[in-house]
Amino acid sequence: xxxxxxxxxxxxxxxxxxxxxxxxxxxxxxxxxxxxxxxxxxxxxxxxxxxxxxxxxxxxxxxxxxxxxxxxxxxxxxxxxxxxxxxxxxxxxxxxxxxxxxxxxxxxxxxxxxxxxxxxxxxxxxxxxxxxxxxxxxxxxxxxxxxxxxxxxxxxxxxxxxxxxxxxxxxxxxxxxxxxxxxxxxxxxxxxxxxxxxxxxxxxxxxxxxxxxxxxxxxxxxxxxxxxxxxxxxxxxxxxxxxxxxxxxxxxxxxxxxxxxxxxxxxxxxxxxxxxxxxxxxxxxxxxxxxxxxxxxxxxxxxxxxxxxxxxxxxxxxxxxxxxxxxxxxxxxxxxxxxxxxxxxxxxxxxxxxxxxxxxxxxxxxxxxxxxxxxxxxxxxxxxxxxxxxxxxxxxxxxxxxxxxxxxxxxxxxxxxxxxxxxxxxxxxxxxxxxxxxxxxxxxxxxxxxxxxxxxxxxxxxxxxxxxxxxxxxxxxxxxxxxxxxxxxxxxxxxxxxxxxxxxxxxxxxxxxxxxxxxxxxxxxxxxxxxxxxxxxxxxxxxxxx
Amino acid sequence: xxxxxxxxxxxxxxxxxxxxxxxxxxxxxxxxxxxxxxxxxxxxxxxxxxxxxxxxxxxxxxxxxxxxxxxxxxxxxxxxxxxxxxxxxxxxxxxxxxxxxxxxxxxxxxxxxxxxxxxxxxxxxxxxxxxxxxxxxxxxxxxxxxxxxxxxxxxxxxxxxxxxxxxxxxxxxxxxxxxxxxxxxxxxxxxxxxxx
Numbered sequence: 001x002x003x004x005x006x007x008x009x010x011x012x013x014x015x016x017x018x019x020x021x022x023x024x025x026x027x028x029x030x031x032x033x034x035x036x037x038x039x040x041x042x043x044x045x046x047x048x049x050x051x052x053x054x055x056x057x058x059x060x061x062x063x064x065x066x067x068x069x070x071x072x073x074x075x076x077x078x079x080x081x082x083x084x085x086x087x088x089x090x091x092x093x094x095x096x097x098x099x100x101x102x103x104x105x106x107x108x109x110x111x112x113x114x115x116x117x118x119x120x121x122x123x124x125x126x127x128x129x130x131x132x133x134x135x136x137x138x139x140x141x142x143x144x145x146x147x148x149x150x151x152x153x154x155x156x157x158x159x160x161x162x163x164x165x166x167x168x169x170x171x172x173x174x175x176x177x178x179x180x181x182x183x184x185x186x187x188x189x190x191x192x193x194x195x196x197x198x199x200x201x202x203x204x205x206x207x208x209x210x211x212x213x214x215x216x217x218x219x220x221x222x223x224x225x226x227x228x229x230x231x232x233x234x235x236x237x238x239x240x241x242x243x244x245x246x247x248x249x250x251x252x253x254x255x256x257x258x259x260x261x262x263x264x265x266x267x268x269x270x271x272x273x274x275x276x277x278x279x280x281x282x283x284x285x286x287x288x289x290x291x292x293x294x295x296x297x298x299x300x301x302x303x304x305x306x307x308x309x310x311x312x313x314x315x316x317x318x319x320x321x322x323x324x325x326x327x328x329x330x331x332x333x334x335x336x337x338x339x340x341x342x343x344x345x346x347x348x349x350x351x352x353x354x355x356x357x358x359x360x361x362x363x364x365x366x367x368x369x370x371x372x373x374x375x376x377x378x379x380x381x382x383x384x385x386x387x388x389x390x391x392x393x394x395x396x397x398x399x400x401x402x403x404x405x406x407x408x409x410x411x412x413x414x415x416x417x418x419x420x421x422x423x424x425x426x427x428x429x430x431x432x433x434x435x436x437x438x439x440x441x442x443x444x445x446x447x448x449x450x451x452x453x454x455x456x457x458x459x460x461x462x463x464x465x466x467x468x469x470x471x472x473x474x475x476x477x478x479x480x481x482x483x484x485x486x487x488x489x490x491x492x493x494x495x496x497x498x499x500x501x502x503x504x505x506x507x508x509x510x511x512x513x514x515x516x517x518x519x520x521x522x523x524x525x526x527x528x529x530x531x532x533x534x535x536x537x538x539x540x541x542x543x544x545x546x
Numbered sequence: 547x548x549x550x551x552x553x554x555x556x557x558x559x560x561x562x563x564x565x566x567x568x569x570x571x572x573x574x575x576x577x578x579x580x581x582x583x584x585x586x587x588x589x590x591x592x593x594x595x596x597x598x599x600x601x602x603x604x605x606x607x608x609x610x611x612x613x614x615x616x617x618x619x620x621x622x623x624x625x626x627x628x629x630x631x632x633x634x635x636x637x638x639x640x641x642x643x644x645x646x647x648x649x650x651x652x653x654x655x656x657x658x659x660x661x662x663x664x665x666x667x668x669x670x671x672x673x674x675x676x677x678x679x680x681x682x683x684x685x686x687x688x689x690x691x692x693x694x695x696x697x698x699x700x701x702x703x704x705x706x707x708x709x710x711x712x713x714x715x716x717x718x719x720x721x722x723x724x725x726x727x728x729x730x731x732x733x734x735x736x737x738x739x740x741x742x
Binding site: 039089091092093095097370371372373427428431432434435437438439442443445446449450451452453454456457459460463 | 584587588589590591599600623670671672673688690711712713715716717718719720721724725726
């Protein structure tokens, strides 16, 4: 028997799990239209590989993973792609995102089988991860991190693989029903994951309010003689949170800002294990999942729902009234998000659809309308399972002091809602933390943008400077070429001209040729002329031209 | 007496040399305060502060030549951060510089663009792509929304449009102010307690 530990805080909640577990799980009705968002996981959106008008088969790849942290997408049923456009997606913002819309043909025709795995133990971990990646499997607990990435420890040793079947939120029962009906398949999926991780130990954690699921699992373990421990953990919310479950089962705490892998632990959801089993053994990609429909519906139950089924179809199938919807929550009452419309589809991470109608009220904690001033009772700090100081963070979030709030480890907050639940003043504390977190992320994004802009501006300045210098250089070169080259030419020309003049002069200045053999009379005339010239030169001003 | 003076004198010279050496060895290039201020500024390079870019404004602030409330794109956040950094009191944004607006990006109506390159020369972060007599276009991810390209365009084909919202840029809104505060403020639409 394993020794169990405790996490600090937490709350005991009313479970509301009886209604939805009364009926066995059955496949949901095939919807006429499937809406498949390209991004149903953490990471970049998948890239469509089909076009409008294409006929697709059930399980056919319709969008491929562009990079490592991404999951491909498959057609949940056979039919025709009628559009690849923005559609409302299940997100707190109520915004639209790119989706592939398929009109189903009702034939449910499967694509041909692509692989047969007789014994997964013969596959390498890499091959196994490849199959899991290609099947588009993401964490089905809600976060939606691509499972193949989480199954790659990157060479780090994995001591314990924990399978999370705690399912601690009220109303949600999809994991419990899955374990009750497919314990053996889940166990096989777990062994496949263990093979991919080379984990030493395997532990399955279940809250002790699910005796049937626990018994089914124990039976499956005994039957298959696997070295897997099934452990019942006390029902204290949020025991199903990854960090808290790890603490309960191992006594180890995941370091702040770290991953469970840092302490040699990997944690997966039971639904993910089932999806892995179906992908490896049956060659079925992730195209459906168990979803709890609870709240103001006539027949609260679990259905096996095709990914992409609009929520409204499920509400109608369970006898709910779409016209009197007051609030529609995807997820549980503690951590779920309210939807803006009922046309949004079920995605891979959707575990529960909680319906609250105007006529038939469901006691869900209301978070903003009744808020009173904080009386500093400290209940929130006692209830916080992450050892934080919710009250301090609340003040800093209200004051928009986002540096200070990080000093109080805002990012260790798992948004479980315990502080909200216990607050006697009904302050929407988690709302403030979500607000602060997204403001901080936004500021970081802006900072990155600013750094990029600075870099580009500096480069532009540098470029302008360089261009100016280059232009100046060019000008200088041209100028110097003109003056230098020109002077040479000119000098040469002047020289040549002077030469010519000199030559001419020397020609002209040559001594008279007729001075030889002169007669005395001639000589006398010349002498007289010379004398006259000399006289004239002496009397005339020297500067006067002659 | 003499030995004490000598010892102190020698010590003084030694430490003086040490400090002198350290001052040379660990000399900080540039003004670190300018760097810090520049890191806070939003780098839109829009010039609304009256300086030709964020860095010149940062230099002016560091030299006490400019006030800290002259950056409209940064708005209150930047003013508060600068006030924190410099130990001054935050003040409201200087109105003569402009007003705080939601972040925009430029958009070129490509069918009107005549390819004059004037906007390309005006863009402080080289986020406009194009060449003479060729159509120009904005690289949206690089645009800081400084609006410097709008004025030079001779055919007025550049508009400033709000940044496209996506799921990645969406922010959780702040919870509404609690009812008791709205009542205390005497705000126009107080929510009665219990109404939902």
